[in-house]
Ligand code: IPE
Ligand code: IPE
Ligand code: MG
Ligand code: MG
């Protein structure tokens with residue numbers, strides 16, 4: 663299978679699902695909430711986390727299209743995290759995915775509530791997915807652990823609290839692993855669960871995701887310096903008070919670190935038979951400009 667064709671199929675599947683299935687309740691009066699949820703959810707983005715769900719499902723022998731509810735769940739949590747991340751009380755950003763941030767359009771109260779509703783809806787997606795109970799319960803456990811107080815939300819708190827003080831390298835790795843790596847891990851593991859994969863496959867998916875998540879966030883920190891706002895769809899130069907990998911190591915060493923962590927991730931892929939798509943994706947992310 664050609665890489666671009668496969669990526670396009672994954673994108674098409676998640677975009678259609680999100681557009682058709684989500685937040686169109688014509689009879690409900692809270693239309694502004696639905697509009698705000700759809701505004702951010704359908705604003706594009708790379709859809710990497712759904713792609714991780716789909717491709718881990720495929721690599722484990724599952725029918726990847728059947729994992730679309732899990733893919734949507736992770737993307738909803740990711741989108742909610744971005745809406746909240748951009749709020750004035752957090753990173754205070756005006757642009758996201760090439761559009762005004764949610765609170766700039768709908769106001770802070772609706773933006774907070776749209777995030778809350780997306781987070782809640784993610785768990786509905788899993789509860790209602792067409793998988794055996796055990797699979798859905800495991801998926802809820804993984805997603806809750808990765809997104810919650812010890813995962814993504816915990817990482818966001820540490821990220822905020824560490825502003826204006828110098829963190830050690832280990833602390834920065836811990837913050838970034840939680841705020842970004844954890845949800846990537848949830849995506850990869852949910853893909854395995856959707857295919858009823860083995861404990862060994864879950865372990866390998868976690869290992870892959872932990873390293874890839876670090877590589878991904880180091881590159882995100884680099885893009886705050888070397889990126890182009892138009893291409894990225896968000897402002898650059900906004901991380902000056904943060905403990906980023908760039909501040910710790912400088913750009914050049916960051917480039918090496920992205921490659922090193924990606925290599926570790928690639929090693930974890932070896933146990934999956936048909937891993938060429940994921941290998942190519944991980945390699946492409948090393949030099950991504952958006
Ligand atoms: C941005 O994530 C936030 C981070 C976790 C670094 P992405 O770079 O995946 O954003 P989208 O989904 O493509 O907009
Ligand atoms: C955001 O990290 C991570 C989450 C949303 C959980 P950043 O604050 O670095 O993401 P960007 O740069 O705004 O996309
Ligand atoms: Mg942030
Ligand atoms: Mg931010």
Ligand code: MG
Nearest residue numbers: 882883886901
């Ligand atoms: Mg960033």
